[in-house]
Amino acid sequence: SQQGEEDPQALSIQEGENATMNCSYKTSINNLQWYRQNSGRGLVHLILIRSNEREKHSGRLRVTLDTSKKSSSLLITASRAADTASYFCATAYLNTDKLIFGTGTRLQVFP
Amino acid sequence: EPEVTQTPSHQVTQMGQEVILRCVPISNHLYFYWYRQILGQKVEFLVSFYNNEISEKSEIFDDQFSVERPDGSNFTLKIRSTKLEDSAMYFCARQDSVRYGYTFGSGTRLTVV
Structure with a gap:
């Protein structure tokens, strides 16, 4: 499977703390993207990082990308309650124009 | 760039009925996509549409599904005979550029009863 996995599945922190989410994938990519989804809503593009x-x-x-380990991390610094959402990584693999989404991390930021 | 708008936001349909999900407005982009997300699960690719033709489709996108661009601004996903397991959130998306990623619509929540 090319599908990515994310960890942790859920993360709860206090406002002001940093949140780190990780994503792993399987094969060579063109780029990796991070999206945010508020409960029951659409996906919002956050950032794209290319394979180079x-x-x-x-x-x-x-966002960091380590192609040797096939992994990426998303760090949100000085988190706010409004950052509460699910965060997904999505990979654009070579020779395809589709995105493969990870399983997502549910972030809860308490005020 | 204008937002991607989907209609309806929520549709309830009887099993076996046909549904058409719409994505409007579309600007002059060439690449469009449909994805779906079953409640609580990951976002899954359905189909990509390039220059008015399907360029890639997933195993989920069987003969019950079809996509069209009936005019210059609309992009539709049709499910001919809905099943209970088609209940999901359906998102359309356009690719703004390889550099900037995708813009997703707000989604249509389809409930098949």
């Missing part, structure tokens, strides 16, 4: 990039930042988000 190792780290990328966007505001309070930091």
Whole structure:
């Protein structure tokens, strides 16, 4: 299976703390993307990192990619209650235009 | 770039009925996709549509499913004879660029009873 796995499945933290989510995948990729989903709502694109990039930042988000380990991490710094959502990684594999989504991490940030 | 809007937001249908899910408006992008998410599960790829043709489809996308771009701005997913297991959230998406990822619609929650 090409599908990615994420850990942890669920994460609960206090406001102001950092949240780290991890994603692993199976085969070579073009890029890896992170999405956010509020309960019962649509998917919002957060950040894309290409296979030749190792780290990328966007505001309070930091994404790393280790192609040798076939893994990525998403770090949310100084978390807020509004960051409460599910976070999914999605990989764009070579020779295909579809995204393969991971299992997701449910993040709960307590005020 | 305009948002991707899906209609209806929620549809309840009887098993065996046909449903059409719509994705509007569509700008001048070439790549469109349908994904679905069964409640509590991961997002699954259904089909990709490039230059008015299906470019790739998953095992889920069997003969009961079809996609069309009936005019320049609408993109539809039709399920001919719905089953209970078709109950899910269906998302359409466009690829803005390889650099910037996808824009997903707000989704249609399909409930088959």
